Amino acid sequence: MSRPFIEITHLRKLFGDVVAVDDVSLQLDEGRTAAIIGSSGCGKSTFLRCLNMLETPTSGTMRIGEDEVEFADGEMIRGADRSLNFRKSMAMVFQSFELFPNMNVLRNITLAPRLVKGMRRDEAEETALALLDRVGLKHKATAPVTELSGGQAQRVAIARALAMAPRVLLFDEATSALDPELVGEVLAVIRDLASEGRTLLVVTHELAFARDVADTLYFFDQGRVLESGKPEVLMENPQTERLASFLKRYSGQV
Numbered sequence: 001m002s003r004p005f006i007e008i009t010h011l012r013k014l015f016g017d018v019v020a021v022d023d024v025s026l027q028l029d030e031g032r033t034a035a036i037i038g039s040s041g042c043g044k045s046t047f048l049r050c051l052n053m054l055e056t057p058t059s060g061t062m063r064i065g066e067d068e069v070e071f072a073d074g075e076m077i078r079g080a081d082r083s084l085n086f087r088k089s090m091a092m093v094f095q096s097f098e099l100f101p102n103m104n105v106l107r108n109i110t111l112a113p114r115l116v117k118g119m120r121r122d123e124a125e126e127t128a129l130a131l132l133d134r135v136g137l138k139h140k141a142t143a144p145v146t147e148l149s150g151g152q153a154q155r156v157a158i159a160r161a162l163a164m165a166p167r168v169l170l171f172d173e174a175t176s177a178l179d180p181e182l183v184g185e186v187l188a189v190i191r192d193l194a195s196e197g198r199t200l201l202v203v204t205h206e207l208a209f210a211r212d213v214a215d216t217l218y219f220f221d222q223g224r225v226l227e228s229g230k231p232e233v234l235m236e237n238p239q240t241e242r243l244a245s246f247l248k249r250y251s252g253q254v
């Protein structure tokens, strides 16, 4: 059997005495979606930030495709020559959008392709306009990002992530900062990406969405994966009291 596209093994991240991520292993095939759920502070964001190497893992291995990196004692001990490829495989969408406030929509999307990939301006703009069209915002290309609604800003952030042609998209609570009436438009875009066969890792509090869109669901608790498997199985038949009470607490939002 071929090995999975993404393989994370025994990942740990400590902040001093705080164990934020504790021996997490995760596998995901290309074109699939994994959703990560869990209470506030259970290590979901830190896990994604380790994957993206915004944080350096304390120990463990991470592989995407052929690019594998290994950490011990807070340092990379293997795969330094692969780490740039590894990092470039991923693009992240943040809870708070993180758009560049002093640029218009188009510039937000073309900046990285031009600077990092050396793409020509006309090519970068053509790609950006196509992506804006996909997220329903072509008409906002020249708008300052400060004039966008939260839902529009997040859709621009998704277009910006896609512009780097990543192999994997990471979503860190992409709808948590949005007014309830704007959540749906962003979830719809993520749903489309999943059904198009993109590889997605989605941290979310939207349980109904996670159930719908994810091939595999991971329930984090105190830095660990307490349960994982098919969303409908986990949600209908939680094996631990922790997941049962988490689902109960969040069921009002479903």
Ligand SMILES: Nc1ncnc2c1ncn2[C@@H]1O[C@H](COP(=O)(O)OP(=O)(O)OP(=O)(O)O)[C@@H](O)[C@H]1O
Pocket: 015, 018, 019, 020, 038, 039, 040, 041, 042, 043, 044, 045, 046, 047
């Ligand atoms: N830079 C940091 N320095 C010290 N401790 C940190 C840092 N970042 C996260 N932590 C701690 O690591 C643990 C996990 O935090 P993390 O933000 O990953 O959780 P989370 O599940 O994403 O929470 P939320 O849903 O509230 O975003 C928490 O105890 C947090 O206080």
